[in-house]
Amino acid sequence: MRVKICGITKPEQGDAIARLGATALGFICVPTSPRYVIPAQIRAVVDRLSVNVDRIGVFANNTIDEICQIVNAAGLNGVQLHSNESPQFCQQLRQLLPDVEVIKALRVQTPDSLSQADTYTDAVDTLLLDAYHPTQLGGTGKTLDWTTLPGYTLTRPWLLAGGLTPDNVLSALSQVQPNGIDLSSGVERSPGDKDLHKVAQLFEKLGTRVAVE
Ligand SMILES: O=C(O)c1ccccc1N[C@@H]1O[C@H](COP(=O)(O)O)[C@@H](O)[C@H]1O
Numbered sequence: 077m078r079v080k081i082c083g084i085t086k087p088e089q090g091d092a093i094a095r096l097g098a099t100a101l102g103f104i105c106v107p108t109s110p111r112y113v114i115p116a117q118i119r120a121v122v123d124r125l126s127v128n129v130d131r132i133g134v135f136a137n138n139t140i141d142e143i144c145q146i147v148n149a150a151g152l153n154g155v156q157l158h159s160n161e162s163p164q165f166c167q168q169l170r171q172l173l174p175d176v177e178v179i180k181a182l183r184v185q186t187p188d189s190l191s192q193a194d195t196y197t198d199a200v201d202t203l204l205l206d207a208y209h210p211t212q213l214g215g216t217g218k219t220l221d222w223t224t225l226p227g228y229t230l231t232r233p234w235l236l237a238g239g240l241t242p243d244n245v246l247s248a249l250s251q252v253q254p255n256g257i258d259l260s261s262g263v264e265r266s267p268g269d270k271d272l273h274k275v276a277q278l279f280e281k282l283g284t285r286v287a288v289e
Contacts, residue, residue: 078256079282080132080235081275083111083215085268087124092272097279100130102156102258104215105138105146110267111215111260118150132156132179136213140169147176156181156204158214166199177201179235183208187224197231204258207238217261219244222251242277 082102084090090101103118104111122131133152135143136159143155154177157166161180170178180200182193185208193203205225207218219239236254241262249257261267263274 080258082260089270090121094129102132106136115149122151163199203234215260
Protein backbone atom coordinates (compact mmCIF):
# COMPACT_ATOMS: atom_id res chain seq x y z
CA MET A 77 0.00 0.00 0.00
CA ARG A 78 1.19 3.52 -0.75
CA VAL A 79 1.87 5.76 2.24
CA LYS A 80 2.20 9.47 1.57
CA ILE A 81 3.35 11.79 4.34
CA CYS A 82 2.45 15.35 3.47
CA GLY A 83 3.56 18.80 4.57
CA ILE A 84 7.30 18.13 4.61
CA THR A 85 9.41 21.25 5.15
CA LYS A 86 12.73 20.00 6.57
CA PRO A 87 15.37 18.01 4.62
CA GLU A 88 16.39 15.78 7.55
CA GLN A 89 12.75 14.93 8.31
CA GLY A 90 11.98 14.15 4.67
CA ASP A 91 14.86 11.68 4.46
CA ALA A 92 14.06 10.08 7.83
CA ILE A 93 10.39 9.63 6.85
CA ALA A 94 11.34 8.07 3.51
CA ARG A 95 13.69 5.69 5.33
CA LEU A 96 10.94 4.72 7.76
CA GLY A 97 8.93 3.45 4.80
CA ALA A 98 6.92 6.29 3.23
CA THR A 99 6.42 5.76 -0.49
CA ALA A 100 5.68 9.44 -1.15
CA LEU A 101 6.46 12.80 0.42
CA GLY A 102 4.09 15.74 -0.07
CA PHE A 103 5.05 19.40 -0.33
CA ILE A 104 2.48 22.15 0.13
CA CYS A 105 2.72 24.72 -2.67
CA VAL A 106 -0.32 26.66 -1.38
CA PRO A 107 0.86 30.05 -0.03
CA THR A 108 -1.95 30.36 2.54
CA SER A 109 -0.93 27.11 4.27
CA PRO A 110 1.30 27.14 7.37
CA ARG A 111 3.15 24.26 5.64
CA TYR A 112 3.90 26.29 2.49
CA VAL A 113 7.31 25.72 0.92
CA ILE A 114 8.91 27.44 -2.06
CA PRO A 115 10.58 25.36 -4.82
CA ALA A 116 14.09 25.92 -3.38
CA GLN A 117 12.96 24.45 -0.05
CA ILE A 118 11.47 21.41 -1.81
CA ARG A 119 14.66 20.99 -3.83
CA ALA A 120 16.69 21.00 -0.61
CA VAL A 121 14.57 18.10 0.71
CA VAL A 122 14.69 16.21 -2.60
CA ASP A 123 18.47 16.57 -2.88
CA ARG A 124 18.91 15.14 0.62
CA LEU A 125 16.90 11.94 -0.06
CA SER A 126 18.90 8.72 0.26
CA VAL A 127 16.07 6.41 -0.85
CA ASN A 128 13.73 6.44 -3.80
CA VAL A 129 10.37 8.02 -2.96
CA ASP A 130 7.66 9.86 -4.86
CA ARG A 131 7.72 13.64 -4.52
CA ILE A 132 4.27 15.18 -4.76
CA GLY A 133 3.52 18.92 -4.91
CA VAL A 134 0.13 19.97 -3.52
CA PHE A 135 -1.48 22.82 -5.48
CA ALA A 136 -4.73 24.78 -5.27
CA ASN A 137 -5.99 26.65 -8.32
CA ASN A 138 -2.57 27.48 -9.77
CA THR A 139 -2.15 28.04 -13.49
CA ILE A 140 -0.74 25.25 -15.65
CA ASP A 141 2.39 27.35 -16.25
CA GLU A 142 2.98 27.86 -12.52
CA ILE A 143 2.61 24.14 -11.82
CA CYS A 144 5.00 23.16 -14.63
CA GLN A 145 7.61 25.66 -13.44
CA ILE A 146 7.44 24.42 -9.84
CA VAL A 147 7.53 20.74 -10.89
CA ASN A 148 10.72 21.34 -12.86
CA ALA A 149 12.42 23.64 -10.35
CA ALA A 150 11.66 21.44 -7.35
CA GLY A 151 12.21 17.98 -8.87
CA LEU A 152 8.66 16.70 -8.33
CA ASN A 153 7.24 13.57 -10.00
CA GLY A 154 3.63 14.07 -8.93
CA VAL A 155 1.08 16.83 -8.46
CA GLN A 156 -1.93 16.79 -6.15
CA LEU A 157 -4.65 19.23 -7.22
CA HIS A 158 -6.57 20.13 -4.07
CA SER A 159 -9.12 22.76 -5.10
CA ASN A 160 -11.62 23.26 -7.92
CA GLU A 161 -9.49 22.06 -10.84
CA SER A 162 -11.73 20.73 -13.63
CA PRO A 163 -11.25 17.41 -15.48
CA GLN A 164 -10.19 19.44 -18.54
CA PHE A 165 -7.50 21.21 -16.51
CA CYS A 166 -6.20 17.88 -15.16
CA GLN A 167 -6.13 16.37 -18.64
CA GLN A 168 -4.22 19.33 -20.07
CA LEU A 169 -1.65 19.08 -17.29
CA ARG A 170 -1.29 15.35 -17.83
CA GLN A 171 -0.58 15.89 -21.51
CA LEU A 172 2.05 18.53 -20.74
CA LEU A 173 3.69 16.47 -17.97
CA PRO A 174 3.37 12.85 -19.20
CA ASP A 175 5.89 11.50 -16.68
CA VAL A 176 4.26 13.18 -13.70
CA GLU A 177 1.47 11.52 -11.68
CA VAL A 178 -1.68 13.67 -11.55
CA ILE A 179 -3.69 13.20 -8.36
CA LYS A 180 -7.06 14.94 -7.99
CA ALA A 181 -8.23 15.51 -4.42
CA LEU A 182 -11.98 15.48 -3.82
CA ARG A 183 -13.14 16.98 -0.55
CA VAL A 184 -16.10 14.86 0.49
CA GLN A 185 -18.85 16.95 2.06
CA THR A 186 -21.73 14.52 1.50
CA PRO A 187 -21.85 11.08 -0.14
CA ASP A 188 -23.11 12.91 -3.26
CA SER A 189 -19.72 14.67 -3.52
CA LEU A 190 -18.34 11.37 -4.79
CA SER A 191 -20.56 11.43 -7.85
CA GLN A 192 -18.08 13.85 -9.48
CA ALA A 193 -15.28 11.25 -9.18
CA ASP A 194 -16.32 9.55 -12.43
CA THR A 195 -15.81 12.77 -14.40
CA TYR A 196 -12.07 12.55 -13.63
CA THR A 197 -11.62 8.93 -14.76
CA ASP A 198 -9.87 9.76 -18.05
CA ALA A 199 -8.15 12.88 -16.74
CA VAL A 200 -6.07 11.75 -13.76
CA ASP A 201 -3.85 8.89 -12.61
CA THR A 202 -5.09 8.80 -9.05
CA LEU A 203 -7.91 10.18 -6.88
CA LEU A 204 -7.58 11.28 -3.26
CA LEU A 205 -10.53 11.56 -0.88
CA ASP A 206 -10.16 14.17 1.86
CA ALA A 207 -12.51 15.58 4.49
CA TYR A 208 -14.43 18.77 3.72
CA HIS A 209 -13.75 21.87 5.80
CA PRO A 210 -15.81 25.04 5.20
CA THR A 211 -12.87 27.48 5.30
CA GLN A 212 -9.66 25.47 4.80
CA LEU A 213 -8.51 23.40 1.84
CA GLY A 214 -6.59 20.68 3.67
CA GLY A 215 -4.25 19.67 6.44
CA THR A 216 -7.09 20.26 8.90
CA GLY A 217 -7.01 16.97 10.81
CA LYS A 218 -10.73 16.68 10.12
CA THR A 219 -11.75 13.07 9.67
CA LEU A 220 -13.59 11.85 6.63
CA ASP A 221 -16.67 9.80 7.48
CA TRP A 222 -15.33 6.44 6.29
CA THR A 223 -18.68 4.79 6.95
CA THR A 224 -20.12 6.62 3.92
CA LEU A 225 -17.48 5.24 1.54
CA PRO A 226 -17.74 1.44 1.30
CA GLY A 227 -20.66 1.51 -1.15
CA TYR A 228 -18.66 3.38 -3.80
CA THR A 229 -16.41 1.95 -6.44
CA LEU A 230 -13.85 4.42 -7.73
CA THR A 231 -12.66 3.96 -11.28
CA ARG A 232 -9.09 5.09 -10.53
CA PRO A 233 -6.60 4.01 -7.85
CA TRP A 234 -7.25 6.19 -4.80
CA LEU A 235 -5.69 7.48 -1.60
CA LEU A 236 -7.56 7.98 1.66
CA ALA A 237 -6.79 11.23 3.52
CA GLY A 238 -8.36 13.41 6.18
CA GLY A 239 -7.54 13.24 9.86
CA LEU A 240 -5.67 9.93 9.73
CA THR A 241 -3.42 9.22 12.73
CA PRO A 242 -1.44 6.20 13.99
CA ASP A 243 -4.36 5.62 16.37
CA ASN A 244 -7.22 5.55 13.87
CA VAL A 245 -5.54 4.25 10.69
CA LEU A 246 -6.32 0.57 11.26
CA SER A 247 -9.93 1.35 12.06
CA ALA A 248 -10.18 3.31 8.78
CA LEU A 249 -8.54 0.51 6.81
CA SER A 250 -10.92 -2.03 8.30
CA GLN A 251 -13.79 -0.12 6.68
CA VAL A 252 -12.36 0.92 3.31
CA GLN A 253 -9.69 -0.48 1.00
CA PRO A 254 -7.83 2.40 -0.63
CA ASN A 255 -4.67 1.92 -2.72
CA GLY A 256 -2.87 4.17 -0.28
CA ILE A 257 -3.16 6.60 2.62
CA ASP A 258 -2.08 10.20 3.10
CA LEU A 259 -1.33 11.80 6.47
CA SER A 260 -0.27 15.29 7.44
CA SER A 261 -1.40 16.83 10.75
CA GLY A 262 -1.80 13.41 12.38
CA VAL A 263 1.97 12.88 12.38
CA GLU A 264 3.29 16.31 13.31
CA ARG A 265 4.23 18.40 16.36
CA SER A 266 3.13 21.66 14.76
CA PRO A 267 2.33 22.55 11.13
CA GLY A 268 5.28 21.53 8.96
CA ASP A 269 7.26 20.00 11.83
CA LYS A 270 6.80 16.24 11.58
CA ASP A 271 6.90 14.00 14.65
CA LEU A 272 9.18 11.10 13.70
CA HIS A 273 7.94 9.03 16.65
CA LYS A 274 4.39 9.28 15.35
CA VAL A 275 5.57 8.40 11.85
CA ALA A 276 7.42 5.35 13.23
CA GLN A 277 4.29 4.41 15.21
CA LEU A 278 2.27 4.61 12.00
CA PHE A 279 4.55 2.14 10.21
CA GLU A 280 4.56 -0.15 13.24
CA LYS A 281 0.77 -0.20 13.11
CA LEU A 282 0.84 -0.86 9.40
CA GLY A 283 3.43 -3.56 9.89
CA THR A 284 5.73 -2.11 7.27
CA ARG A 285 8.28 -0.30 9.40
CA VAL A 286 11.71 -0.21 7.81
CA ALA A 287 14.70 -0.27 10.18
CA VAL A 288 16.69 2.95 10.27
CA GLU A 289 20.45 2.46 10.45
O1 LIG B 1 -1.59 20.46 4.61
C1 LIG B 1 -1.95 21.57 4.19
O2 LIG B 1 -1.66 22.62 4.78
C2 LIG B 1 -2.79 21.66 2.94
C3 LIG B 1 -3.07 22.90 2.42
C4 LIG B 1 -3.82 23.02 1.27
C5 LIG B 1 -4.30 21.89 0.61
C6 LIG B 1 -4.03 20.62 1.13
C7 LIG B 1 -3.28 20.48 2.29
N1 LIG B 1 -3.00 19.23 2.83
C8 LIG B 1 -3.63 18.01 2.45
O3 LIG B 1 -4.74 17.76 3.31
C9 LIG B 1 -4.96 16.37 3.40
C10 LIG B 1 -5.33 15.92 4.79
O4 LIG B 1 -4.52 16.42 5.80
P1 LIG B 1 -4.69 15.93 7.33
O5 LIG B 1 -4.04 14.57 7.42
O6 LIG B 1 -6.13 15.92 7.66
O7 LIG B 1 -3.93 16.94 8.14
C11 LIG B 1 -3.72 15.69 2.86
O8 LIG B 1 -4.06 15.15 1.59
C12 LIG B 1 -2.74 16.81 2.64
O9 LIG B 1 -2.03 16.56 1.44
